[in-house]
Amino acid sequence: MLIWTAADILAAVQGQSLHEQNWRATGITIDSRSVNKGDLFIAIKGPHHDGHDYVAAAFQAGAAAAIVSRQVSPVPAAAPVIMVDDTVAALQALGRAGRARSSATIVAVTGSVGKTSCKEMLRLALGAVDSTHASIGSYNNHWGVPLSLARMPQDVRFGVFELGMNHAGELGPLSQMVRPDVAMITTIEPVHMAFFDSLDGIADAKAEIFQGLPSTGTAILNRDNAYYDRLLATAEKQGTKKILSFGKHAKADAQMISYTPTPDGAIVSARIIGTPVTFTLSVPGEHIAQNAISVLLTAVVAGGDLQVCAAALEAYRQPKGRGVIETIDLPAGGNFTLIDESYNASPTAVRFAARVLGQMVPQSGGRRIMVLGDMRELGQSGADYHRALATDITQAGIDVVYCCGELTHHLYEALPADLRGSWAEDSMTLAPIVSSAIQANDIVSVKGSLSMSMDTIVDLLSTNPATPTMHQSY
Structure with a gap:
């Protein structure tokens, strides 16, 4: 589907066309890894990568044109390139033009x-x-x-x-x-x-x-x-x-x-x-x-x-990491239910997740298990916010809680002793502990801030749940 002509883009970003101007864009991207044939690639310099280093790759993937703020090479000799002073400003100008039309x-x-x-x-x-x-x-x-x-x-x-x-x-x-x-x-x-x-x-x-x-x-x-x-x-x-x-x-x-x-x-x-x-x-x-x-x-x-x-x-289905529910087979037989809430976390969102888990009814012998990572960016009251969740989790009817991260240690210590599964410093350490603890018919909810990489635990549970063994709580 046509989205932009070359003339419209040039008018919007006030750039200088270095080569051919008779092209059309059927899509727009700032990520060279997601370029589709016909896309306009805008080279953005981010905190870790500079899109200008990937302009050639974008053209190889089929980009129709690129917007840059400096000379780049190697690119095809006649490749349509638009030169601007600031590619972020150009992106924003194109966004405003998209809204205006x-x-x-x-x-x-x-x-x-x-x-x-x-x-x-x-x-x-x-x-x-x-x-x-x-x-x-x-x-x-x-x-x-x-x-x-x-x-x-x-x-x-x-x-x-x-x-x-x-x-x-x-x-x-x-x-x-x-x-x-x-x-x-x-x-x-x-x-x-x-x-x-x-x-x-x-x-x-x-x-x-x-x-x-x-x-x-x-x-x-x-x-x-x-x-x-x-x-x-x-x-x-x-x-x-x-x-x-x-x-x-x-x-x-x-x-x-x-x-x-x-x-x-x-x-x-x-x-x-x-x-x-x-x-x-x-x-x-x-x-x-x-x-x-x-x-x-x-x-x-x-x-x-x-x-x-x-x-x-x-x-409607929840996006990945925001409450997706799936059934996972266990190597020793049976299965368990995994709720992937790993994308992010806040006090309110954790309370919601606890209520959802608490309302679910495990089959015979199953437990309601919460696996929680730190909730980040809570400021000086971070420890208090974590500690306060112990009441919500207990009232929700959760059976076992596993935690990772410095802040969740405050929550872990505030939980009743019979709810404490295990605590670890990070998700990588906690992942095998949780995996080895899963039993048939358990319902497991995994949640934490994005920077805690709780998807590490989700990935392990999804692809390689271990046979249950005895483990130590600490």
Whole structure:
């Protein structure tokens, strides 16, 4: 599919064409490893690699052209190359041009947790109504957002974009680039606390999403969150006229009426702006159902049909590392259930994961096992946040807990003795300990911050679960 002509790209980035100008781009990438035939490759210099070193590889893989900020070699003699002063600025200019030429209804999602899940649900829900473009993965920063905008086909009806931040002042420029018609904040929770003095600061940073929302746009807020009033006031101060909410609160515009767990997920009944709807989810967890309700409210505001959008959510599956459930055979016979939550972790997300695990019923002799790595970026209160989870885990009905990392040691010591499985310094050390402890019919949930590499444990359990042996707890 044609996305850009050479002339359009040159006009957007204000670059100098060094060779042929009669080419077209059917895709855009900043990763030479993912180049497809017809892609425009933009050479970005990152903290570890410089894309200029891979321009030749991009052309060998079939790139139609490349945007660079310095001479590169070796490349084909007549290869279309656009020279610019700053390739990141060029990427952002192309993103703005992609937004400017689009007549799509644009939705932007941010929040401390749940934004990727909500973005993926919106992709499904709105995609069932009409042509929809959405950012892939967690492309939510100063590279990912303009790249996602630049990839948006000109004729789609809906565009869905995830906006993220680690520091104050980052999200506002992204929102001004996206210029959403609908802006949703999932929730405000203690995430990235290492970069903020308080949760107030996080709320204010997330509220920067309203900077790109026109007065004719709609803000979607979590009515149950403690920061609802603060976000409401900020949205109103920015000039937003239409503000809707979701949650259990009696005055929420989208409310859950009932949540009924099933072996494969849940049946959910809700009321969306006064209209009742019942739908099926194939993913367990009441927090997932709440996400779905916020998505339905957002989709309806964007122009989607409620019943069509609700029916589409049955096909939703958690992305890799965010709650994927699979059954793993054991060498000695039998099997166990693995819940892969390894992508990231926060106090709120760990509590959700514990509740999901606690509501699952193991078959005969099985146990509910949590494997937890450190939750990073929690600032000076990191130890307290970890220690406090002991109560939530105990109340959820978890049978055994394995931990790795300096911070989880505080959690491990706070757990009742009969819940302590083992603690290790890192995931590599903990992986074989957990693997050797797994028994038939166990249900195992693995979660931790991305930097803890908890996927190491998931990979071992998925591919080579050991025969159970006695192990020492320490």
